[in-house]
Amino acid sequence: MTHSIEFFPPKNTAGEERLRETIRVLKALKPEYASVTYGAGGSTRERTFATVAMIRQEYDLEAVPHLSCIGSTEAGIREILEAYRDQGIQKIVALRGDLPEGMSNPGHFEYAADLVAFIHQFGGFEIYVAGYPEIHPRAASAPDDLQHLTEKVRAGADSIITQYFYNPDAYWQLLEDLQKRGVDVPVVVGVMPITNFEQITRFSAMCGAELPQYIRRRMEALGDDLQSQTQFGIELLSRQCEQLLSQGAPSLHFYTLNQHEATAAIWQNLGL
Numbered sequence: 001m002t003h004s005i006e007f008f009p010p011k012n013t014a015g016e017e018r019l020r021e022t023i024r025v026l027k028a029l030k031p032e033y034a035s036v037t038y039g040a041g042g043s044t045r046e047r048t049f050a051t052v053a054m055i056r057q058e059y060d061l062e063a064v065p066h067l068s069c070i071g072s073t074e075a076g077i078r079e080i081l082e083a084y085r086d087q088g089i090q091k092i093v094a095l096r097g098d099l100p101e102g103m104s105n106p107g108h109f110e111y112a113a114d115l116v117a118f119i120h121q122f123g124g125f126e127i128y129v130a131g132y133p134e135i136h137p138r139a140a141s142a143p144d145d146l147q148h149l150t151e152k153v154r155a156g157a158d159s160i161i162t163q164y165f166y167n168p169d170a171y172w173q174l175l176e177d178l179q180k181r182g183v184d185v186p187v188v189v190g191v192m193p194i195t196n197f198e199q200i201t202r203f204s205a206m207c208g209a210e211l212p213q214y215i216r217r218r219m220e221a222l223g224d225d226l227q228s229q230t231q232f233g234i235e236l237l238s239r240q241c242e243q244l245l246s247q248g249a250p251s252l253h254f255y256t257l258n259q260h261e262a263t264a265a266i267w268q269n270l271g272l
Contacts (some may be wrong), residue, residue, distance in 0.1 A: 001251055002031075003252045007023070007036055008044075009047030022256060022260040026263060034061055034064065037066045038066040051063075068096060070098065072108060072109060085124055094116045120155060127156055128157065128160070133167075133170035160185060162189055164209055164255060166212055168243065175187055188250060189244055190255060191241060192209075193256075194215075194229065194237070195259065197222070237262075
């Protein structure tokens with residue numbers, strides 16, 4: 001069983017130094033790969049390229065770039081795929097992405113399934129897509145969201161990586177719903193360590209992830225004590241991940257936020 005990690009491209013020298021330290025620490029855990037995010041409308045395109053190159057060349061770790069299609073042209077996406085192919089990249093996380101503020105035209109690719117189909121036809125890449133156990137916040141309905149995910153797999157996706165969640169029942173319900181539709185690809189568990197409750201509350205409101213009441217109550221009782229918040233988060237996620245893996249989840253994908261402490265602690269608690 002192999003597990004993976006995710007980084008975002010740093011914005012400045014201090015951010016790059018922090019990322020490099022995180023890579024050094026987490027590489028020792030022998031992750032299968034490190035994915036690298038891609039900003040809305042390609043806003044981090046060059047920084048994503050640079051981060052992917054750094055991870056591969058300087059740390060000898062497989063890098064998996066995210067690629068979002070909203071606002072993109074067919075020629076632009078083909079150019080990116082050709083560049084990644086020339087570098088020996090073998091995996092891509094294919095996403096629709098968010099339409100940048102002020103932009104009204106989604107471009108050639110309206111949905112992530114359109115991008116997946118294009119990459120699949122281009123050939124040479126293993127394709128990962130995103131899945132939302134608790135429903136994408138902008139989905140018209142739960143069945144509509146499930147239909148979009150099904151279409152991504154049928155367009156050529158090899159695996160699904162979930163949005164993070166703190167309600168394991170939502171993950172098992174997603175698997176059951178996909179099985180009913182004949183979708184049979186690995187559904188990797190996305191894991192977001194909790195190190196700052198205010199931050200995770202904000203993230204969860206944006207992405208539609210539920211924060212169960214018992215977590216809210218425990219975190220609120222800890223006040224501004226970030227060390228205690230982190231410790232509770234490590235214990236919580238270690239327990240949840242252990243249960244998910246023991247019940248058949250194929251692997252874990254850690255959203256590190258370019259920090260290593262909580263991810264490394266959970267990883268080690270699980271004996272991965």
